[in-house]
Amino acid sequence: MNPIYFGTSEMPLFGTYYLPQANLTRSTGVVLCYPMGEEYMWMHRAYRQLATLFTRAGFHVLRFDYYGCGDSGGESEEADINQWLEDISTAIDEIKDSSALAKVSLVGFRLGATLSALAGSERNDVDSIVLWDPVVSGKDYVEELLKMHQEWAENNLPDPNFASKNNGCIEIMGFPLTSRLGSGLEGINLLNIEKQIANKIYMIESGKMKTNGLLNHHLKSLTKAFDFRHIPGSKNWTESPGLDPLSVPSEILQSIVSWTTEASL
Amino acid sequence: MKEKTVLLGKSKSLVGIITIPAPEFDVRERPAIILLNSGLLHRVGPNRLYVKLARKFATEGFVVLRFDLSGIGDSKIPNESQAYDESTGIINDTRDVMDYLSETKSIRQFILMGLCSGGSNAFRVACNDERVIGVNLIEGFAFPSTAYFASSYSGSFLSFKSWRRLLTGKSEIWGLIRGLIKFHLSKQTRQLTENLHVPSKEELLANLDILLNRNVRLCFIYSKGSSAYYNYQDIFEEKIRQTPDSRRPLVEVLEDTDHLFTLLCHQEALINLVKDWVDHLPQPREVTEIA
Numbered sequence: 001m002n003p004i005y006f007g008t009s010e011m012p013l014f015g016t017y018y019l020p021q022a023n024l025t026r027s028t029g030v031v032l033c034y035p036m037g038e039e040y041m042w043m044h045r046a047y048r049q050l051a052t053l054f055t056r057a058g059f060h061v062l063r064f065d066y067y068g069c070g071d072s073g074g075e076s077e078e079a080d081i082n083q084w085l086e087d088i089s090t091a092i093d094e095i096k097d098s099s100a101l102a103k104v105s106l107v108g109f110r111l112g113a114t115l116s117a118l119a120g121s122e123r124n125d126v127d128s129i130v131l132w133d134p135v136v137s138g139k140d141y142v143e144e145l146l147k148m149h150q151e152w153a154e155n156n157l158p159d160p161n162f163a164s165k166n167n168g169c170i171e172i173m174g175f176p177l178t179s180r181l182g183s184g185l186e187g188i189n190l191l192n193i194e195k196q197i198a199n200k201i202y203m204i205e206s207g208k209m210k211t212n213g214l215l216n217h218h219l220k221s222l223t224k225a226f227d228f229r230h231i232p233g234s235k236n237w238t239e240s241p242g243l244d245p246l247s248v249p250s251e252i253l254q255s256i257v258s259w260t261t262e263a264s265l
Numbered sequence: 266m267k268e269k270t271v272l273l274g275k276s277k278s279l280v281g282i283i284t285i286p287a288p289e290f291d292v293r294e295r296p297a298i299i300l301l302n303s304g305l306l307h308r309v310g311p312n313r314l315y316v317k318l319a320r321k322f323a324t325e326g327f328v329v330l331r332f333d334l335s336g337i338g339d340s341k342i343p344n345e346s347q348a349y350d351e352s353t354g355i356i357n358d359t360r361d362v363m364d365y366l367s368e369t370k371s372i373r374q375f376i377l378m379g380l381c382s383g384g385s386n387a388f389r390v391a392c393n394d395e396r397v398i399g400v401n402l403i404e405g406f407a408f409p410s411t412a413y414f415a416s417s418y419s420g421s422f423l424s425f426k427s428w429r430r431l432l433t434g435k436s437e438i439w440g441l442i443r444g445l446i447k448f449h450l451s452k453q454t455r456q457l458t459e460n461l462h463v464p465s466k467e468e469l470l471a472n473l474d475i476l477l478n479r480n481v482r483l484c485f486i487y488s489k490g491s492s493a494y495y496n497y498q499d500i501f502e503e504k505i506r507q508t509p510d511s512r513r514p515l516v517e518v519l520e521d522t523d524h525l526f527t528l529l530c531h532q533e534a535l536i537n538l539v540k541d542w543v544d545h546l547p548q549p550r551e552v553t554e555i556a
Contacts, residue, residue: 003270003280003339012268014282016339044307048339070309071282071316073268156523157490174312174527 001051006064006094013087014071015064017098018051022058026264028127029095030054032063033088033108033116036079037145037175040069043109046248050107053257059264060099064091077169077176081115081184088119096125103127105260106198111135117190120197128263129198130256133206136215138188145172191218200225202259204252206232225263231255266323273332274361280339281332281362282308284319290326296398297372298322298543299362300331301355301379301386303525307338311380311525314532318378321536322543328370334358334386359390367396374398376543381405381524384485391481392472399482399546401539404524406464466500473504473514483514484542486535488522515542 007013020026032047034040051061066084068074092104105128108116113134120126135141149172170177191214201223205212212228220226231252266287273279286292300315302308308331309316319329333340335354342354359377366372376399377387384405391397464472476483485501505514517538522531 001280001339001341003272005268005270014270016280038312041306041309041311044338045305070313071268076313152527156527158521169529171529174525174529174532176529 007087007090011067012073013064013067013090015062015091015094016051017095018055018061020058020060021055024058025060026058026261027101028103028105028264029060029062029099029101030105030107030260031088031091031095032061033106033112034063034065034069035108035110035112036066036069038173039110046253049248050253050256053253054260057257057261059260060095060101062091062095077178079176079178079181081181081188084115085119085122088115089123092119092123092125105129105264107132107256107260109133111141114138114188114190117193117197118188121193121195126198128200128202128260130260131201131203132252132256133204134190134215135188136190136212138185141188142177142182142185145177146170149173190215193218193222196222198223200263202227202229202256202263204255205230206249206252227259229255266320271330271365273365274343274358276343278335278341278343279332279358279361280308281330282319284323284329286323286326286328292326292328293371295327296374296376297328297330297366297370298376298378299359300329301359301377301383302334302337303380303383305337308333312527312532314380314526314535317532317536318539321540325540328366328372330362330366332362355386356390356393359386360394363394363396376401376546378539379403379405388472392475395479397481399484399543400476401484401486401542403486403535403539404488405485406469469500470504473501477508477512480512482512482546484539485514485516486538487516487518488524488526489518489520490523
């Protein structure tokens with residue numbers, strides 16, 4: 001495991017690069033795409049374990065922070081969906097350079113899944129994608145986040161209204177929701193994707209997804225190989241991810257690695 | 266300002282990010298700042314608080330290193346085949362970070378900071394290493410006490426909102442009630458104290474004496490809205506009052522904030538408070554002369 005900064009010196013991205021630990025090396029490198037905000041914080045442990053499982057299965061792995069997130073350069077106020085899509089492309093190029101592999105697999109949870117799908121539709125070297133509880137509609141997602149923030153404020157602050165705005169910027173559970181990020185999120189709708197996002201797609205539903213039927217149907221029409229699985233028992237990850245940072249949904253992680261291994265053959 | 270990844274410790278198992286000020290600063294003139302994990306969150310800190318602190322202090326000329334203790338974030342336990350002692354591990358890990366900064370940056374003095382367990386751990390490391398000249402405990406130490414319970418909730422009993430939260434199960438009062446039941450079961454309390462390395466009053470005061478005698482500068486920051494944590498100042502209030510002005514620890518209480526200082530304005534207020542405390546620390550040379 002090697003922590004690195006990659007990308008440009010003006011806009012450095014922090015990543016953790018893993019070499020395969022198995023005797024054989026798989027034909028695709030894996031890029032793990034994080035969700036944003038509070039979900040990022042609580043998913044760090046699960047992503048680390050997922051990376052370890054992938055290396056044991058023979059994959060090169062890169063997990064990384066988007067610009068303005070985690071250990072990467074930039075401030076939280078600079079968060080930008082278009083920039084994050086470029087960051088995924090930069091990460092894909094980075095793992096291809098480091099591993100000398102021609103194809104990649106993308107894996108993402110929540111917004112990370114959504115960004116993976118969008119990035120995949122703009123490239124032709126994404127062999128497979130795992131979409132774990134993807135955000136389908138950015139508009140609904142913003143509403144969900146604002147509602148979650150308001151509920152948090154009502155339960156934790158003497159004056160909940162105090163929490164709604166700060167210096168003209170709306171915030172969500174410790175992170176700014178700038179107008180740029182807000183409009184970027186609201187412009188997302190996975191049902192509007194018209195290009196193939198990968199040769200093979202695996203969608204996992206572990207929480208409540210209002211439009212998964214529509215999304216399943218849509219993605220099936222865009223690719224030859226589409227697998228879907230509902231893995232219950234981990235809804236805490238989407239409803240109250242902060243409740244138990246030690247709890248890692250191991251069944252989902254195993255399922256992701258098994259499917260990606262099969263897809264890489 | 267520049268950020269670099271570092272692998273630390275004898276087996277290079279600790280992952281850290283060093284933030285280095287612009288070249289015009291002579292980093293040897295100032296102590297380095299080390300940030301310790303807040304609970305199980307990795308070195309980025311809650312809501313990126315540690316990244317913000319690191320960058321803020323780097324612009325002031327301080328080298329700042331945030332890292333993951335063994336078993337947290339990206340850091341592995343050094344030798345997984347052997348039993349890992351968390352208590353000594355935290356001290357050894359932080360010493361490894363100080364050794365690294367001494368060797369690579371010629372820095373001999375350190376300020377340790379952390380939120381929640383990060384603050385408590387910083388305090389413990391300081392008691393065991395004389396290179397530490399300052400400790401900032403943000404919401405450090407937590408110990409449920411009956412007196413604290415009474416004072417914290419005296420105002421809330423009159424509030425409609427508190428009752429609504431209580432009846433809908435959203436109030437943290439249930440957690441406190443559960444905590445109090447445990448507190449009165451002294452055996453469990455002793456066990457909890459041992460497991461979480463929460464010092465007894467006597468132990469805390471003795472360690473406070475050690476640090477004050479060494480002229481280590483201390484700052485305790487509490488959030489008034491975080492009822493489960495805002496209690497330790499009662500224990501050391503008298504001790505602090507008796508300490509001469511020149512060495513007296515600073516105790517600050519931020520109104521209306523939650524335990525993680527979630528709101529952006531609370532993060533900013535916290536960072537400014539920490540910066541103000543650091544700004545008023547004696548220069549390293551002065552500390553050496555007094556010591």
